[in-house]
Amino acid sequence: DAMVIQNPRYQVTQFGKPVTLSCSQTLNHNVMYWYQQKSSQAPKLLFHYYDKDFNNEADTPDNFQSRRPNTSFCFLDIRSPGLGDAAMYLCATGEFGGETQYFGPGTRLLVL
Template identity: 95%
Template sequence: DAMVIQNPRYQVTQFGKPVTLSCSQTLNHNVMYWYQQKSSQAPKLLFHYYDKDFNNEADTPDNFQSRRPNTSFCFLDIRSPGLGDAAMYLCATSRDPGQTQETQYFGPGTRLLVL
């Protein structure tokens, strides 16, 4: 029944060591989002894909990249994680951004720890 799946749920990496977080969806939604959520803060949108079109938020650091090889999968790559990148990373999907009332469905998140 899982609709938005994130792996792993917990990820530990070393300072400066590249890390990839993955997200998959069984909803066949057009749009996939990546959010960063730090402790006791609101989720902050990093970027999103509408199909294959990539949309980067203006304040997302270059250190964060994303790939979407197909409809079902989306990856978040952190090229050189810093201590400040430790956070929960949430993946979400929605069917069509043109339908602005469309609900976003969130995955359970991946908690990233940087040592």
């Protein structure tokens, strides 16, 4: 089945230690999105890639970066995680101009 895959499902890191979250898709969509969802809150868009074109939201902290080496993969890098970065990180994909986003299961990040 075509799908959006996120690895790992749970990630524990230490305060200030860089961490990378991974997302892959078999849907061949040209847009990939990263959302941050803190406990009991709504998901909030961090940035998206349209093909290789990176689009950052204005209020996304500089601590968050992303890479998309090819159509299938997209990575979220947190350079120096703080306690406030503990959250569920959701990856989604869609077609440019399309109507629907497809979400992965999320990676829950814990910062110690």
